[in-house]
Amino acid sequence: MLPAYIPNPAAALFGGGTPIDLGRNFSDGRRIFGDGKTYRGLIIGILAGIITGIILIWLSSSFLQEGLPEHTFLSVTLLATGALLGDLVKSFFKRRYGKERGTKWPIADQYDLVAGAFLLLLIGDPAWLFGTVTLPIFLVILFITPILHRATNLVGYLLKVKEVPW
Numbered sequence: 001m002l003p004a005y006i007p008n009p010a011a012a013l014f015g016g017g018t019p020i021d022l023g024r025n026f027s028d029g030r031r032i033f034g035d036g037k038t039y040r041g042l043i044i045g046i047l048a049g050i051i052t053g054i055i056l057i058w059l060s061s062s063f064l065q066e067g068l069p070e071h072t073f074l075s076v077t078l079l080a081t082g083a084l085l086g087d088l089v090k091s092f093f094k095r096r097y098g099k100e101r102g103t104k105w106p107i108a109d110q111y112d113l114v115a116g117a118f119l120l121l122l123i124g125d126p127a128w129l130f131g132t133v134t135l136p137i138f139l140v141i142l143f144i145t146p147i148l149h150r151a152t153n154l155v156g157y158l159l160k161v162k163e164v165p166w
Contacts, residue, residue: 001141003053003076004083004117009152010048011084012161015041020088030095036102037091042084049080069132078120086116102164109166110146 017040021032053076060070090112094105121129133141156162 001079001114001117001145002056003049003071003079004113005145005148005152006052007045007049007080007083008087008113009156011038011041011045011087012156013159014044014048017041026092026095028096030098032095033088033091034095034101037088042088045084046077046080049083050076052076053080069137072125072128074125075121075128075132078124079117082117082120083113084116085120086112086114089116102162104164104166110149111142114141114145 015036015038017038019033019035020037020039020042021034024032026032050073053071054073057071057073057076090105090108094103094108099105118129118133150166153162154165157165
């Protein structure tokens with residue numbers, strides 16, 4: 001899951017600039033995504049996830065690590081892209097519910113990247129998804145994701161990349 005876990009903090013750290021929604025509002029009068037979702041963050045986040053995946057592929061082929069999933073360029077691209085698309089979709093619905101940027105939205109905030117990554121894998125590479133993500137692995141992902149989410153948000157807050165520690 002590293003190619004899916006890395007894009008969000010990378011986007012927060014290196015993002016900024018032009019918002020994806022270009023400052024436009026949806027038909028309900030609220031921003032489509034908000035200022036926190038930028039083109040630079042999206043592109044750098046996806047690239048960071050893909051680079052992480054390429055490193056994992058190299059490590060796996062160089063050191064023949066048994067027990068690690070065999071990533072492909074397609075799987076890491078779908079994981080990284082899906083993670084940020086999941087976050088983008090969550091932000092869209094967060095705005096629809098009147099929640100401002102930085103407001104806590106338990107469960108959605110933690111699992112948006114997992115849902116997006118798995119949905120894109122289901123569409124683009126279902127053989128890899130079902131061949132790699134077994135029930136025990138899925139349960140570990142469900143358990144570890146909120147812990148990693150909280151830890152990275154605390155680090156981001158301490159580094160002054162995030163305005164709130166959640």
